[in-house]
Amino acid sequence: MSLGWSFGDGQKVTRLWNASYAQDGSGVTATNLGWNGKVAAGSSVSFGFTGSWSGSNGRPTAFKLGGRSCTVA
Template sequence: MAYQVNQWSNGFTANVTITNRAAAINGWSLTWTFGGNQQITNSWNTQLTQSGTGVTARNVGWNGAIPTNGSQTFGFQANYSGTNNRPAEFRLNGTVCTNA
């Protein structure tokens, strides 16, 4: 899993690439918790919800399948104040991801 950020004074965009190293999956959900006050304002290639610091990104109709060694990418835009640290842990369908 890769989490790439483009940051400015009080906002950022992030591109997230999920790479599946296990058996093929059809339907995914990626969850994480922000360590600060990040608030997502927009997203693409995902159905994204945020409750407090917790975030859930789910596949949309055209990108639910990830074959073994395949990947899917989505992104979002967010605001923040203070620091914008990378989330400590991501979980794909409940399993902790290895970060790249």
């Protein structure tokens, strides 16, 4: 299972826990998630990260879970 999202320019993940990550430009993909399996509908999972930025520090607006787009709550 993987979770992907995009940051604005100048933002970078510096540490992530409960998963491994790769960042290519503004795109970030988290893999080997601590809940690496099935996530039941309506349930939630947790992981966190710290980062650095220059300029503005907006939150991601789109996510992909296992390659499929999902909404931001």
